[in-house]
Amino acid sequence: MSRQHVVIVGGGVIGLLTAFNLASKVQSVVLLDRSGVGQESSWAGGGIVSPLYPWRYSPAVTALAHWSQDFYPQLAERLLEVTGIDPEVHKTGLYWLDLDDEKEALEWAQRLNRPLSSVDISQVHDAVPVMGGGxxxxVYMPDIANVRNPRLVKSLKAALLAMPNVTIHEQSEVSDFVRDGDRIIGVSTAAGDVLGDSVVLAAGAWSGDLLGKLGLELPVEPVKGQMILFKCASDFLPSMILAKGRYAIPRRDGHILIGSTLEYEGYDKTPTDTALESLKASAVELIPALADAEVVGHWAGLRPGSPEGIPYIGPVPNHDGLWLNCGHFRNGLVLAPASCQLLTDLLVGDAPIIDPVPYGPEGRIQS
Structure with missing residues (x-):
């Protein structure tokens, strides 16, 4: 076992799962979060275990997504076993309606041997009777699941709290890095410095600001997304559906998530009436019966926007001891299992699960 002490900055799903993976490989892990763990993008998202339009992404994103999709069921089983909290990986399939690039989608699926196929619209109405007309x-992919992200966060936190070599500090904002020459040896907080052999930056939308303390320019910025939640019968919506960039996600207990907006508003997380009305209109277009349902939740979160949605995973050049696992944009929950396993492999010197080159910070961040 590596005798390392690792400090992780950021307690979203990426930081939590990185800690979970590293705990069995290193001597100790300290995880710091500026608020409560998993309360930002990880809590706010929809949890579809697929990019919204997977064929529109680069092979780099696809490689992480496919590994993660295959791994999620066993991750959920393991977490349920050790914590008693079920992340609810719920395999419902996903229908895309009236795609402009349907031909490209089907060609992508054939090329990569993914089970995406066109289906007659009458079959969709038979399978999803509440779906709107028009x-x-x-096209349909049967094996896509959604994960109940707040429960995934709870389960990961519970698993970490039970590990004797993991410490979690919430309400612990990192203000700077501690340096020894060119080496990063820890981070500064209001309660004092936290030192380690390696520091992993997994701070989501705040990662770019923190790396700026070192004079490095990481193109990760906050991108606001708003969602609404309805409560219906548990069998009301049997499958996820997506049209015009908006989606409906059924949870097992009948909660229906509708999302999401894409807003470049800095760090403002205020839910707006404009978004509420827009999301309601999309909900009713997708599922007319929701016109009579009550909105039981409306919130906003900040995604870590990055160019092409390709995350930064690996060591920071010329800053020994500093590692990145951030910039997942809209796909943090989708890509988390693969991203965190890849980061773990690289940090402890194991053979990487996939080619790490496309995610390496080298050449992708400016000094």
Missing amino acids: YSRA
Whole structure:
């Protein structure tokens, strides 16, 4: 076992799962979060275990997504076993309606041997009776799941709290890095410095600001997304559906999530009436019966926006001891299992699960 002490900055799903993976490989892990763990993008997202339009992404994102999709069921089983909290990986399939690039989507699926196929719209209405009319075409992927992200966060936190070599500090904002020459040996907080052999920056939308303390320019910025939540019968919506960039996600207990907006508003997380009305209109277009349902939740979160949605995973050049696992944009929950396993492999010197080159910070961040 490596005798390392690792400090992780950021307690979203990426930071939590990185800690979970590293705990069995290193001597100790300290995780710091500026608020409560998992309360930002990880809590606010929808939890579809797929990029919204997977064929529109680069092979780098696809490689992480496919590994993670295959791994999620066993991760959920393991977490349920050790914590008693079920992250609810719920395999419902996903229908895309009236795609502009349906041909490209089907060609992508054939090329990568993914089970995406076109289906007659009448079949969709048979499978999802509550779906609205007015749609003429559909493609379907049967094996896509959604994960109940707040429960995933709770389960990961509980698993970490039970590990004797893991410490979690909430309400512990990192203000700077501690340096010894060119080496990063820890981070500064209001309660004092926290030192380690390695520091992993997994601070989501705040990662770019923190790396700026070192004079490095990481193109990760906050991108606001708003969601609304309805409560219906548990069998009301049997599958996820997506049209015009908006989606409906069923949870096992009948909660229906509708999302999401894409807003470049800095760090403002205020839910707005404009977004509420827009999301309600999308909800009713997708599922007319929701016109009579009560909105039981409306919130906003900040995604870590990055160019092409390709995360930064690996060591920071010329700053020994500093590692990145951030910049997942809209796909943090989708890509988390693969991203965190890859970071763990690289940090402890194991053979990486996939080619790490596309995610390396080298050449992708400016000094």
